[in-house]
Amino acid sequence: MSDLEVRQLRYFVAVAEELHFGRAADRLGMAQPPLSRAIRTLERHLDVRLLERTTRRVELTPAGEALLRDARTALDAVAAADRRARNAGRPAPSLRLALKADYDAGLLPLILAAYQPHEAALPVELTLGGRGDQDPALRDGRADVAILPAPFDRHGLDSEPLLTEPRLVAMAAGDPLAARASLRLADLAGRSLPDGTFADMEGRPSGREGAGMSPPRGARSWDLAQIFNLVELGDIIWFLPVSLARRYPRPGIAYRTVADLAPSELHIAWPRDCRSRPVAAFVDAAMTVAAASFPRIDGRPRMTG
Amino acid sequence: MSDLEVRQLRYFVAVAEELHFGRAADRLGMAQPPLSRAIRTLERHLDVRLLERTTRRVELTPAGEALLRDARTALDAVAAADRRARNAGRPAPSLRLALKADYDAGLLPLILAAYQPHEAALPVELTLGGRGDQDPALRDGRADVAILPAPFDRHGLDSEPLLTEPRLVAMAAGDPLAARASLRLADLAGRSLPDGTFADMEGRPSGREGAGMSPPRGARSWDLAQIFNLVELGDIIWFLPVSLARRYPRPGIAYRTVADLAPSELHIAWPRDCRSRPVAAFVDAAMTVAAASFPRIDGRPRMTG
DNA sequence: ATCACTCATATCGCCAGGGTATCAATCGCG
DNA sequence: CGCGATTGATACCCTGGCGATATGAGTGAT
Incomplete structure (x- = not known):
């Protein structure tokens, strides 16, 4: 019993x-x-x-x-x-924001600026995680809110899209394809990506669930510098949002548009049934900022898909 | 550690x-x-x-x-x-349906008939619970799916509305108000309801949450026969959906419409992130049946609120 | 000041749960 | 077909955690 x-x-x-x-x-x-x-x-x-x-x-x-x-x-x-009780007990509890490094589309400073004045605002603590570590962090209480690119495992979470921005392909400047006027995914067939998959598998759900799962456990996680080095060497190519490409202009690397490459969707996510005012305020700030600043990203009205 | x-x-x-x-x-x-x-x-x-x-x-x-x-x-x-593993291990696992007795608006036989032929259908096991016991049963694994009237605590659950039907007031046949041509909630002020609250508190959220919470722990739970007896004796009045009133015509009890009494919303709910095919099939069957059979309930198109 | 109430401390005993040694069953190999 | 390697199960011991009883100490009421 x-x-x-x-x-x-x-x-x-x-x-x-x-x-x-x-x-x-x-x-x-x-x-x-x-x-x-x-x-x-x-x-x-x-x-x-x-x-x-x-x-x-x-x-x-x-x-x-x-x-x-x-x-x-x-x-x-x-x-x-366990983790939430620990955090709530700290003399100055903070809002723990999980972020994939540099994947904030330049919004982070704006969001923080919009959030801080809110009456329910707490100091924001950044938890930079590797690829696909944001959603688990929310589920097991390491983080209170996350900003992360779709697709991710929505299990146990609530989320809202923040913005959609086109993605570019990054390749070595000397790559023959960099001279082409236009590119399609098919042109990149066989090229390998940082996560070990291949460019022509892009966007295909790996698991059975269409909702989109996190990458399998054990997938290698690279930091940005490593990736850029490998790209410059021509070992891999990489798909990245335009905002990220603009932040890292680099002579040895060419960024090109790919006509049929799906855009990147940045989402904000938090634990389901979360009743925390600081979290609600942060989500609100993020969505407001994203809606207001989106035109600066690519000049077109917001769209999905 | x-x-x-x-x-x-x-x-x-x-x-x-x-x-x-x-x-x-x-x-x-x-x-x-x-x-x-x-x-x-x-x-x-x-x-x-x-x-x-x-x-x-x-x-x-x-x-x-x-x-x-x-x-x-x-x-x-x-x-x-614990409970789900127990159920999954039984030689013939069943779909455990939590139901507030007789609160199915007469849909249950139709839903079962629509569900049984489905390829993913399991034998349906009824779990009749008292007032407000359906939603906790879903959360702690005693049930796989529930049919229950709103409002209920949606925490940790997914749900869909099945149908909306008007409610009537049940009172003793000899009650002076039973002779009135039309009634409003204000006329019933001070009359007590089966759950110990009063008629003029009807519909007001008791807690802080507008989403609607379950009644507080310890609320007395009556069975239908008890309630009807008390109503017939004039001790209490009772609000109930028309389908329930039609099922229990009774000489000593008068059913009357109340102009400003909010209708009853019947919902189907299941645990969030449920990936069970039998549950999905049951929800599907229930919604199909409800949509198809609704005109028979009150002859008007479906509406909410 | 005393009493009643209630949470904390001290100490004991038991058993759940982990470790070591060993057995038993199955598969691969020659 | 027999032998060894692998791997899960069993037997047994022993420690530490958890619960019970007895008692202490702080606080509010009369």
Whole structure:
């Protein structure tokens, strides 16, 4: 009759992800036997078989798959409770803004200027994360609000689009394609992108969900300087919003328009059912600024898609 | 460095709700000293003061208020993981539909008939709950989908309106007002309703949230037969949707229209971010049936408000 | 000043949960 | 077909966390 415990969920998630008791125990920093026992206890507690296991293979039952999903969100919720309580207890609580470095389309100073005077405003603390780390940060309470490019995993979040801006391709200045008058995605087929995918896969959803998921775990995360270096060397090409291209003019790199390259959508996102006034005020400031400053980005009226 | 545990959250919620260590310990079925110690441990772990306590009073700090909210949703998420895994593990998993008894506007047989042929359909299991028990049931995993009248607490849920139907007032047949040609809410001032509130408070949000909250904990829940008896005796009056009035014609009870009584909105709700095909199919069936059958309810086109 | 109330501290005992050693089952290989 | 390697399960011990009881100490009311 006792309760499900966080530890049991953590253990189960580790085993379900590794599909291997030894490695999971390793990851959890414990020995394998107590882990086996804990899973068994969990199964008895739920009166459900979660893993079908032989000595050579471990696989999830349907119930296990269901629990894996629910356990992840439950663990996120617990972690969020932890982190938010910590932040709320600090003498001067701050608004933690998660941002992909430089992916603010130049709006950040304007947004901050619009936000600070608000009566509910808190000091803003920037949390710069790698690619695809903004949305998880919101879910597990590391951040209160995030500005990030679509697509991202909307699970557990509310969001609003801030602005849409065209993207350019960055390539080495000496690249033969840089001399072309116009480019299409097809011309870039086979070129590799910073995340290891290829240019002609651009925009295609990788997972089953059309809503757009974060890149898979383990995707390499580069910082901007690294990317620019690789581009200049001709190793990769890169798609980036015009605002970012303007911020980093560089002799060795050519920026070109690509006729059929989807534009970039910058969104602002926050935890669902968030009742925090500072967050609401920040979202409001960001949307106001974005709406007002958009014409400066490319001179055309706002559009989506 | 250890993790936040479910037990700690349960303890904290109990104390935060009771604002009294003794009563909270009582509710948790334990002694007071270990509870005090557990809270102290939790505070040290989070490095935050959650409760300001003297020997005579206990009150929440801002951090405590934040944690109370987050802890409740985290506990709901854990309970949901538990219950959903249990259900998914059953040899024949079912779709658990939470329903306020008889509040289906006569749609239930039609919805079931529309749902059963669907390829993703599961056997439907009815969970009849008392007043205001449908939405919590969704949040903690006791149910997969619910049909319930607005307003309800939308926190953590997605929902769609099914239909809007006028409400009538039920009163004793001998009531002087039953003879009146037309009624307004003001005429009913002072009459008490089944939930202990008064007729002239009808429709006013009790909490701070305009979104509409569930009735407060501890609100008495009556079954229909009890309510009808009390109405017939003249102890109370009752507002109910026309479909319900038609289902229970009764000599001792008069049903009358009230000109300024807000209509009843029936909604279908399910846990947010639900990826279950059976649930999606059920929602689809319900909305189709509601849209198709609505003209039969009152002959007018659908409207809201 | 005393009493009642309530939260904190001290101390003890138990068992949940982790560690080590070992067994048992399955697959690969010659 | 037999042997070894791999991997999950079982047996057993032991520590630390958690709960209970007894008691202390601060505060408000009469």
